[in-house]
Amino acid sequence: MPLAMPDGYRILTEAQVPAFLAGIPTVAERLGGGPDDWRAREVGDGNMNQVFLVHGPAGSVCVKQALPYLRVVGEGWPLGLKRAWFEQMALRVQARFAPDRLPHLIHYDEMLFAIVMEALTPHRILRYGLVEGLTYPALAAQMGRFLAETLYGTSDLALPAREKKDLLGLFAGNWEMCGLTETVVFTEPYMVHPHNRWTSPQLDGVAAAVRADTDWKLAASRLKLKFLASPEALLHGDLHTGSIMVTAEDTRVIDPEFCLFGPIGFDIGALLGNLWLNALAQDGHAGPGASRDASREAVLTAAEEIWTGFRTRFLARWRGGGTGDAYPAALFVDSTGTQALEAERQAYLDRVFADALGFAGAKITRRILGISHNMDLESIADPDRRALCETRCLHLARALMVETHRFGDVTQVTAALRSLRTEVTRAVL
Template sequence: MTFEDESTSPSAAPLSTQELCAWLKAELDIDAQSADEIGDGNLNLVYRVRTSDGSVIVKQALPYLRLAGEGWPLTVDRARIEATALSLHNELSPGGVPNLIHFDADQHLIVMEDLRDHVIWRQTLIDGSLPAGMGAQVGEITARITLGTSDVLVPADNRKQLLKDFVNPELCAISEDLVFTSPYIDSPSNNIDDSSRELAERLRRDSELFAESKRLLWAFKTQGEALIHGDLHTGSVMVTDGDARVMDPEFAFYGPIGYDTGNVLAHLAFASTRHDLLGNQEQVKLITEEALTFWEVFVETIAELWPDSEPWQETFLARVLEDSASYAATEMIRRMVGMAQVADIESLELPQRYEAKQRIGRNARWLALGRPVRTVEELWDRAIHD
């Protein structure tokens, strides 16, 4: 399903909880009884609305980056992109994302299924309460969505329409700045404290690493292989026993497949590094199994979907693996010194947080500048090396 482009529509004022309940009743005949803001994300207002027969989640896009405030204007068209992506993702990987109930272009509102029995994948990794099989499920979802929107499977005319539907310049610009540029310069968006100051200073002197980041920025901007999530990591997946759902695809655009897979592996490496420094070796082992299984199932699903008429599957997967290592490196660096850092590391006490950031910075450099990886085991060993 494709929704109408709303990029020129005026920004709607944030709805109060009372206004939201009234809107749901008037527009969708949903018996909304109360609403609470529950969002702790960087972009949107998020509400849980209790109804007479359960609950729904409502997201409203604001005309600015919520994390930074009104001084950072941001398009509300991201709500259309997210709604369109959720609809398409559910077609390609049924049950892999929250069910979309309604999108309203005038209010920039998305109404979706409430996954209230699920928790954020990152939190289960931090707590050591990880449900089994989540890496496998995310690997399958990622493969079905990326290959299912690529030239390998999509007729040329359909793909050109998808490219048009997912032009996403403002949110891409956020990634282009925060991931590939700001960590290597003295940027006001960086988040530097005693645990990261030494690493930040070293990054500003590392011309070789900065050059590699700029090369990857070029690929990020020009290598439109498939519709990627654009912000896929352990904080954008909800999990419970037997079920993983990928959410928040407002950064979706046509880009390099390895950006998504690399980000997932980077965030699993954060969790592994945390538990290694805390002495929880059993958790390190479990996270390693999840990371390797994520890639193995991704590969298996690609093989299942790959047409016999395209005799270059091995070359394709080798390229995605190399890209995954490179983009894992940029994500590891970004989350150590840039905006929007990760609880896996930030919740550590200062001596351990310092050691984590030093280690992750070293490992990221090795991933970015070492010889190309040939196996996912090699990628993972570099990502978590102590």
């Protein structure tokens, strides 16, 4: 059955991109010269879209076009094009709160479902750098702040209810992308499903143990319900280390096509979980004379600093005077009131922390047992060694999800993770 495509939509080729861009004055100006001088190269390595880098005499731009199917699977898995509209909309909203951490949006083409944006150079995908053992000194502070600004800024603490409901109504339309998350993160990894794969036969027993672990499945299901019905703020929705581009000085968050109003802890947990997974994968990349201890510790420190940076900034914003409709400041003006409100803020952030830990565990689990894996682990050539790293990840994931309240502080997660490196020596849960 041929895919239904809206009128005017066509899948751009490298050769067609210059003519498309020539019709957008601000792009022509940025690239310099004319369309004959522009070269487009398809560089997409994600699962769902095509991405062109376009260079002209004066500069470059990036064109991201949604394809009507899941690229990694092919036309057999159709996927709505409108995710591109939600992505550019999320970029616009996030830019109100953290413009420096995003690619600059230049143009959105409604007919081609194509986003034209700043080409980020010399940035590269954070995940690739971390897998090589590189460290990024600006990352933690910039990501902690990005999370605080975008999540606080779109919460009921900052947004008047009308404005939040308008946005909520808008982003509710991105249900197809959310449906993918609901399925591949919270459901499939915990059951027998043809989408799933894992390092086999090493993890066969571990995967079976997860599927038989009622507490774990219950934790995943509670998190799923939270994901479905707690629209606390506008989330990126897929904030792993492949959605972040970096240099030593600069961090940018890309690809918010899974955006939704959801629980604040989901974005934070996605990032922390991916960092913790990377930290436990570092042993798989170490070799004789090539210790990864420093890389691992740098990643662990980054995770701690992202959380503390987020928490500090979020609290500072809230203390600065909530402009939203939650916790009306007028009710807490005397000294008893201000103290109680401050205790409430701390409890709020403690709850977000617990949520983040749970979601981090869910994100780790699905990268080992579900449909979509990470090169942090996938690129460990020796399957026995990979399976051992993965087993340690799953031990951590279970603790984060099922025994969340063991962790009163982010440093306790770091400590638990370090212990797992020595305690877990076999692929058994």
